[in-house]
Amino acid sequence: MTGKYEVIIIGAGISGIKTAIDLYRGGVNNILILEARNCIGGRLKSVKSENFPHVTYDLGASWFHDALANPLFDKARELGNIDYYFDDGELVYFDKDDKTVPSWKFEHITDEIICYISLSYLKDPNKPDISLKQICQEYYEKKHDLIDPDRWGKAIATIRIFGELWHGESWDNLSAKFVFDEDGHLGRNVLVKSGYSKVIQNEMNELPDKFETTNIKLNTSVKCIDYSNDIINIHTGNDSFSCDYVVLTLPRSLYSIDDPNDPSYIKWVPELPGDFKKLSHYFEAGSLGKVVFEFSECFWSETVDRFYALSKQEPKNPNDPQPWDYPTILINYQANSGVPALVALTQNPLSSTIENFDPKTKNERIWQLFQPVIAQISNAKVPPQPINILHTSWNNDIWARGAYCTSKVGCPDSETLTNLFAKGLSNKIRFAGSETVDGSANGCAHGGWFSGQREAKYILDDIAKKL
Known part of the structure; x- marks a missing residue:
């Protein structure tokens, strides 16, 4: 199959679909979306429970973040077809020793550590970037005589939970300089109970009825993008x-792949410019994962x-x-x-590690890991x-290679990386995706x-x- 299009969009996730919607509204309807997966949605992945038919789990994004400035949430409210829940009510902190850890035991020290990190780089912009773990150790060496040991243990465990479970990465890999260097969220977070698949469908409903069958080509991975001439040529298998314009909406991690034998590798003609090559090793994603227990x-x-669940120990292996070994947050579906x-x-x-457990014993191994943790919130003597x-x-998803971008030690600031993509390669080679916005x-x-x-x-x- 061959064809000439005004715009080709690579990726049928939320960014690719929104690009198509607005182009179509603007009078550009000669559009083709190429999607490597067998379905639309990208890293938005909803799974219906087999045991509880009215429940959907999102294995990708689960919340409407920035509730005061989120057009997807606004649309869900307007249409009234998405169930949602503000899961910011009662919270319980606990650890291996205490079923309940009151917030006064850690919050002031935690706030001071974050402030210490910020002041360290504000006072000395040339201070080398080190890991979140290392800068916490640095703080402790200077201030340990002012801190109760028990409160310190709980504070440092809280720092880990905030850093690791926002970025999806261990604190000994996270950049101290940038891990908490982000704009405050614009409003609360809202759990999407209906599943993001319905959010995607809300967007698809703004396109013509036949668009999904006529303008989206599934199971089609791009192998080569030739932009050496005014007309862009795109080759699949x-x-x-x-096309005249191409918009790439791939996860940022895929742009770092340089092995021609990798199924996600894209050959660029000519090669991507120096800025991309120079920064490509910072495109690696973290992996915020989820484990559902029914x-x-x-x-x-x-x-x-x-x-x-606060963790005061670290993995030996x-x-x-x-x-x-690791902190975790348990989302209570009984409540929501x-x-x-x-x-x-x-x-x-x-x-x-969980992904790569032996399939024959995987569930047993997962339960061995989490059973003692869940036991601490249990009303039963032995959790069933x-x-x-x-x-x-x-x-292990070859079209994702992680959950989303993160800030590892030595990386540039987020603005540098997002601007690299937001400015595009030219007026014809454009990039979109959640990792291209600051x-x-x-x-x-x-x-x-x-x-x-x-x-x-x-x-x-x-x-x-x-014109």
Whole structure:
């Protein structure tokens, strides 16, 4: 198959779909979307529970972040077809020793550590970037005589949970300079109970009825992009297409692949410019993972929205994780959906390790890891076995290679990386995706939506200049 299009969009996630919507509204309807997966949505992945038919788990994005400035949330409210829940009610912190850890034991010290990190780089902009773990050790060496040991242990465990379970990466890899260097969120976070698949469908409903079958080509991975001439040529495994403009919405991690034998490798003609090559090794993603535990009955508090499991120990062997090696957050589906289920958030390397457990013993191994943790919130003497376990697989997903971008030691600031993509290669080679926007929407589904809106406007304006 061959064809000439005005715009080709690579990727049918939220950013690609939004780009198509706004182009179509602007009068550009000769559009083709190429999607490597067998479905639309990209890293938005909803899974229906087999045990609780009215419940959907999102293994990708789960929340409407920035509730005061989120067009996807606004649309859900306007249409009234998405169930949602503000899961910021009662929270419980606990650890291996205490079933409840009051916030006064850690919050002031935690705030001071974050302030110390900020002041360190404000006073000395040339201070070398070190890991979050290292700068916490630096703080402790200077201030340990002012801190109660028990409160210190709980504070440092809280720092880990905030850093690791936002970025999806271990604190000994996270950049001290940038891990907490982000704009504050614009409003609360809202759990999407209906699943992001319905959010995607809300967007698709703004396109013509036949668009999905006529303008989206699934199971089609791009192998080569030739932009050596005014007309851009795009080659897949079997087909070739040409276009005036191309918008790439791939996860940032895929642009760092330089092995021609890798199924996600894209050959560029000419090669990507120096800035991309120079910064490509910073495109690696973290992996915020999820493990879903379904039970036959609820044996924990039905009213607590989230349980924060603090960890005061560290893994001796990342390939053989033990209970309490990593902090986790347990999302209580008894509270938000009325079913006996918990969803645990995980980070690398634990997320990757779970994915690679032997399939024959995987569920047993996962339960061995989390059973002692869940036992601490249990009303039962011995927590019953789960009736079902699900988990994410973003590390092993060849079209993702992780959950979303993160800030590792030595990386440039987020603005440098997002601007690299937001400015595009030229007026014809454009980039979109949640990792191409700065600010609080970076890495979020509505950030992808904003990027699609931005790129469609850019192309429409460029076309108008030529008229």
